[in-house]
Amino acid sequence: MSKNWPLWEVFVRSKNGLEHRHCGSLHAADAQMAMANARDVYTRRSEGVSIWVVESSHITASNPENNGEMFEPAADKVYRHPTFYDLPDEVKHM
């Protein structure tokens, strides 16, 4: 058995925020402890009104070695940005 508690990733939604944002990680023995620790470590300055925690091992991450093929092809395709036409006022949060 590993001596260390598993690592968890913490996502916090701020009062006026629309989505949870990743704000850091911590160690905890289980989900309940991860939630308590997240509250104590990441919301003590009233940063948030909602917390998600997920065990880091459950996250599948892209491999930095593949960054070339993964991300560079998008770099020269500015026409994919919706900046070439006017947005109607009714469209929020773009």
Place this chain on the structure above:
Amino acid sequence: MNNNLYNYIIGIADNSLILGQRLGELCGHGPSLETDIACTNISLDLFGQVRSYFQYAAQVSGDEKTTEDTLAFLRIEREYKNVLLVEQPNTDFGYTIVRQFLFDAYHLLFLRELENSKDQTLVAIAKKSVKEVSYHWRFSSDWVRRLGDGTTESHGRVQEAVTDLWMYTDELFHQTDADQAMIATGVGVNTSALKERYYQMITEVLEEATLEVPESKYWHKGGKQGIHSEHMGYILSDMQYMQRTYPNMEW
């Protein structure tokens, strides 16, 4: 000045002050970063509550020279009226958690009743504090379950802490003259009425944690009269050092 009210406020505040100081000692020394921050968060919650009580006590005292700072830092040992439980040392994480657990259950029941006090300032402090203390209770009782129902090592240590600290619990319900006078006027909380519920709360968690509920025939007491254990002098010398060395210092 209303002596009974003043002494009553001091009696409540000193418990939180000394427990907060004990928890503050763990800053940078907790068993893990997360529990270290959790303990110091609780410490800061308690100090926040203490400030409200002391500001009120200073006002009640009618003495211009009495302030929240003089009450916190410039009294002598006999003038502190905290129960003996809260001055017990952070022997290990088990002791720290059990001390917290045994105090939180009382603190929570006490504040819920203080919300019905006839004194509106105390009601306001209680309303603000009860949310913080609900979390303290959740934190400490959760850890008692984890440690009690954990490994052989954690079970043994936390059982030792429960057995050792148990004999300090009865004092929580002792009433001073000021307590009785305040209960009679509807300002104070009748702690005798909380005792049965307190031991119920504690026993439920201990049983869940597979811990043995001690049966004490002897109870320590004295803190509420200002007669403290040997630990108190060390706590005060640590806590009062700055104000005594640099009188009237400010940040």
